[in-house]
Amino acid sequence: MNRPQHPTHNLTAAFADYLTAERLRAPRTSKTYGAALAQFVRFVGSLDAAIGCNRAQIQQFLGSTHHATGDVALARGRWNLRLSALRAWYGFLAGRGLVTGDPTAGISRQRVSRRDPQPLSLQELVALVAAVDRESPGVYRARNVAIVQTLIQTALRVGELAGLDTAQLDVQTGVLVGVRRNGGKSAAVWLNPPATRALAAYLARRSDLHPPPCEPALFVSHTGARMAVRSVQEMVSKYARVAGIRRRVTPHLLRHSAASALYVTVAAQDRINAAARLGAAFEAERATKARR
Numbered sequence: 524m525n526r527p528q529h530p531t532h533n534l535t536a537a538f539a540d541y542l543t544a545e546r547l548r549a550p551r552t553s554k555t556y557g558a559a560l561a562q563f564v565r566f567v568g569s570l571d572a573a574i575g576c577n578r579a580q581i582q583q584f585l586g587s588t589h590h591a592t593g594d595v596a597l598a599r600g601r602w603n604l605r606l607s608a609l610r611a612w613y614g615f616l617a618g619r620g621l622v623t624g625d626p627t628a629g630i631s632r633q634r635v636s637r638r639d640p641q642p643l644s645l646q647e648l649v650a651l652v653a654a655v656d657r658e659s660p661g662v663y664r665a666r667n668v669a670i671v672q673t674l675i676q677t678a679l680r681v682g683e684l685a686g687l688d689t690a691q692l693d694v695q696t697g698v699l700v701g702v703r704r705n706g707g708k709s710a711a712v713w714l715n716p717p718a719t720r721a722l723a724a725y726l727a728r729r730s731d732l733h734p735p736p737c738e739p740a741l742f743v744s745h746t747g748a749r750m751a752v753r754s755v756q757e758m759v760s761k762y763a764r765v766a767g768i769r770r771r772v773t774p775h776l777l778r779h780s781a782a783s784a785l786y787v788t789v790a791a792q793d794r795i796n797a798a799a800r801l802g803a804a805f806e807a808e809r810a811t812k813a814r815r
Contacts, residue, residue: 534570535560541615549682551752559608574616578626581609599633606630642780647768648675654766662731667758669725670742674774676718678781681774685752687741694723
């Protein structure tokens with residue numbers, strides 16, 4: 524088949540745009556897939572070769588992960604990531620008439636066994652929020668409390684949280700609208716009273732961080748720009764240490780802890796009761812602080 528030639532940077536840039544605009548992948552996922560594609564291009568020698576590869580060449584590339592590390596779980600995870608990236612790549616090419624088939628068809632993902640992290644206890648969650656409220660510098664206190672409360676109460680991914688805009692928050696009804704979830708779907712996320720109050724308090728102080736009028740981001744950094752995922756991760760880890768939690772705490776662990784606290788049972792009423800108990804614990808901590 525005669526294929527039109529494309530400069531490498533143009534085609535790879537178009538692939539990045541495709542991932543974001545058409546596949547609705549998060550920026551971090553698009554960057555990871557782009558890096559995997561660059562590795563594949565280096566492996567086969569050229570972009571044109573990467574367009575015309577067959578299944579055997581792709582399997583050879585995927586298998587090279589096993590030789591690069593002695594960690595079987597890590598190697599299988601890299602296999603799966605690279606396979607997902609190449610499936611997206613050949614879907615992109617097929618949509619533009621550059622290939623007629625998908626050479627990744629029939630290649631299976633590898634099974635990776637994972638141990639779920641032990642969720643934080645209710646006492647640890649309360650201690651974390653208290654440490655953030657007590658130790659954050661004044662100008663950042665309301666923001667940091669709102670971030671941690673939102674992560675704990677909603678089980679949002681850190682990328683989903685960092686991507687929120689102010690227009691998505693309705694404090695009157697206690698809901699975040701149009702939250703982009705994994706796979707590109709959007710959904711409404713309901714907030715309980717502690718998270719709603721924390722977000723309302725932050726909105727009242729957001730201007731203290733001097734965001735420009737055109738900045739849509741809900742959570743902004745000291746520069747007034749959208750807060751980076753890495754900054755959220757570092758903030759959570761820092762105050763977990765301040766709270767005396769003797770293990771590494773990440774936004775992902777807060778997500779897992781929220782899921783364990785609120786969704787461990789099947790019955791809807793049990794979930795409501797679990798949410799009420801979690802909210803009551805935070806209220807008790809708040810009342811104790813107010814009396815001091």
